[in-house]
Amino acid sequence: MGGLPLQLMDKATFxxxxxxxxxxxxxxxxxxxxxxxxxVERTFGWIIRWRRLVKDYEQRIDVAEAMIHIAMGSLMLRRNAHP
Structure with missing residues (x-):
C-alpha cells in the first residue's frame, strides 16, 4: 500500500x-x-456515479486507473456532446 503515494509523487515530479x-x-x-x-470532492462525486468505482474492488492498480480514465473520459465526452 505504501507504493501508491510514492508512485504519485514520482509521476508528479516527472x-x-x-x-x-x-x-x-x-x-x-x-x-x-x-x-x-x-x-476534489466534486470529482469524487462524479466518480461515484460509476458503480464499479464506489469501492476499491480491483486487484491491480493499473485496472483501477484505467476505470477512472474511462469514467472521466465518458464524463468529458458527454459534456462536450451536450453543452
Whole structure:
C-alpha cells in the first residue's frame, strides 16, 4: 500500500507538477473553508456515479486507473456532446 503515494509523487515530479496537500489548521474550531478542496470532492462525486468505482474492488492498480480514465473520459465526452 505504501507504493501508491510514492508512485504519485514520482509521476508528479516527472511531469513537473506541484502536489499540494491542503490540511485543516490545528487552531481551527468548527467549520472552515479549505482552498480548492471542493474540486476534489466534486470529482469524487462524479466518480461515484460509476458503480464499479464506489469501492476499491480491483486487484491491480493499473485496472483501477484505467476505470477512472474511462469514467472521466465518458464524463468529458458527454459534456462536450451536450453543452
Amino acid at each position: 511531469l513537473d507538477f506541484t502536489v499540494e496537500i491542503i490540511r485543516r489548521s490545528e487552531t481551527a474550531k468548527g467549520f472552515e473553508i479549505l482552498p480548492r478542496r471542493w474540486v
